[in-house]
Amino acid sequence: MDQRQDRALRARAEAVIPGGMYGHQSTGLLPDDYPQFFAKGRNAHLWDVDGNRYLDFMCAYGPNLFGYGHETIDAAYIGQLQHGDTLTGPSALIVELAEALTAMVTHADWAIFCKNGTDATTMALVTARAQTRRKIVIRARGAYHGSAPWCTPRPTGALDSERSHQIFCDYNDVASLEAAVAEAGDDLAAIFAAPFKHDAFVDQAEPDPTYAQRARQLCDQTGAMLVVDDVRAGFRLSRDCSWSRLGVQPDLSTWGKCIANGHPISALLGSDSARKGAAAIYATGSFWYQAAPMAAALETLRLIRETDYLGHLETLGQHLADGLRERAAAQGFGFRVTGPVQMPLFLFDDDPDLRKGFHWSSQMLAQGVYVHPWHNMFMCAAMTLEDMDQALNAADVAFKSLKKDGPGLQPVAKMAFLTGG
């Protein structure tokens, strides 16, 4: 696998980007052979800067839902760009998009558009506090809700005071949720919830309906706002808010990533129960009124409504999960595929520093299949059953390689933090 261009770019990046790269797209915590820089995306495939082609199970960490470079979605973007994009005010599309989303998402009566997922989750927090005139938010330990000071998983440079008034519970643990609510007393502004447990480094878990229903009930009893953070999972589990599958409607939900298939837009949706708070806050951004991403979002929503993308993702995901479990077992590995099949996470048993996962993932990469060793992955509608079979064939080779090389694998130094190192 040629990596010369990637290595040359890394050397240049080291000079002009702190640490060589930042944020979730840094390869700092990926195997050393993973490319940092990409040149092209088309449908379900990526090409790195050295021309290597991959079936991409990360889908840009979520945004790619219908395929990279989707013809009608990109045409909607470009068409609107030629009329007007960032202007001195919004276009009519902001109203059309708010109408489209509130028509699709059961709990939603209104929308505010922004750019980052973190914009949406931060506005949800501020809106809940404005609406209730209370301070405390309950959220699950280990859940990711963005990278602002209040929620960033690596709080270097954030103040304790910026992270105050938060109480942590354990996802799916009703008793810990109830204890947190009791601790909040009469100052509970909101309960935040991921649609399922999609924390990094650990098995994913579907939401326990009892937990979700209890969260709703506790909010009703206390007057707090229930927030479902659907930034990562939105529209990959449902054509509605993800917890609608459990019969639970939040007051606020946060969206981003794939709602315009990779074009930059995120959203806070809310019920009338939170409208007054939302109207009272001040949040804005230079590009929040951009018309072109709204045009792309409208076309993406049309595809969500009018195609069988969701059934297709589930079919592909189930085929992949079943096939992987079978092939892992055949080689004697305990290999866990967790979470919804269309957003799976892969972990090996007895692999605390991920040395098995890193070796196996590198073997997949070498065969043109880009998987992630510790973060959930994403299926896109441009994938096919043939792609799944390619991935399964690659996995077979990778499991066999791991069986052969496993006993001699060295510790993964960069992941030593997982085992307290």
Add this chain to the structure above:
Amino acid sequence: MDQRQDRALRARAEAVIPGGMYGHQSTGLLPDDYPQFFAKGRNAHLWDVDGNRYLDFMCAYGPNLFGYGHETIDAAYIGQLQHGDTLTGPSALIVELAEALTAMVTHADWAIFCKNGTDATTMALVTARAQTRRKIVIRARGAYHGSAPWCTPRPTGALDSERSHQIFCDYNDVASLEAAVAEAGDDLAAIFAAPFKHDAFVDQAEPDPTYAQRARQLCDQTGAMLVVDDVRAGFRLSRDCSWSRLGVQPDLSTWGKCIANGHPISALLGSDSARKGAAAIYATGSFWYQAAPMAAALETLRLIRETDYLGHLETLGQHLADGLRERAAAQGFGFRVTGPVQMPLFLFDDDPDLRKGFHWSSQMLAQGVYVHPWHNMFMCAAMTLEDMDQALNAADVAFKSLKKDGPGLQPVAKMAFLTGG
């Protein structure tokens, strides 16, 4: 002036957007005849949804530097979009853009790209705290540095604890800056500074070089980081960081708005003095690695380097400012044009609730010239001397109308807050 489409959209927006619109592009604090929704932008002009055409002195609140729908900039965006935009990793353009900016901006050794101006200012704050391991930031009363809880000008829903560890001084007042530094003691992380005083509702002011130099000196003495927030003014005053004109180099500078001529990208630039802190923080966003806005930024920077846009903006701005002062004086008005001529703010003497400003601005609007009654405006390179003369002719009519109608003007209820109402 036909407003039927605009009125119809406002009614629909009222249902699906809290308060009908949010943030800085809400017309809530503009005269009632200002359009909320726009259909098209081209060069220096805007069209609202009813087909009314305006010479636009807001330039999308800054992003439009070379004209709406700029041919080569938009071609760069679209060309890159067709290769790849939001992928599973950045493209080579992130390195090229970091190299281009650090080559142009004297103090900058590195760059981090993001979406909102607020992303950049918040990262500047967090980086300064990470670098210095201290907490306090000094900033000027009334200065806008974004809309996150720590800095939003309307803190409904934000906690006092999120806004702690800030000390306020008065812009250009060396004694108040020194007092703030003394108060911070050994816990000063950063001094934030706007490149000039561009607060809303009040006269703008150029930076006093003594103030800027003293800020640098105080940072050197205390080990704090100097941050110049160039999100709004960057590249409209200089092809370098705005305070380079005063011979003052910050440790960190924040950029956004026009660096890709309206395409969504912002940036934190830093010196080696802040590199360690920047590498230690965790901040990221779903679309921060988008390649298409970086392609557009590279083309925008090329135009900044290779054209005389800056001299052109100054010539236009001076012609406009001189002409307005002359026409105002001829009708007997005290009319103040403040700030750099390419980013002017207009205020009338003896106009505490802006009733004169509102009337005059509405008269300008009716003649196809979009000005703002209390926020600084922005010139773009697509404007011409003929455009300035059109604006001056319109102003002549507007001043005469104000002279006639002025004595009977009613209070502007929505601006009563300015006079404590």
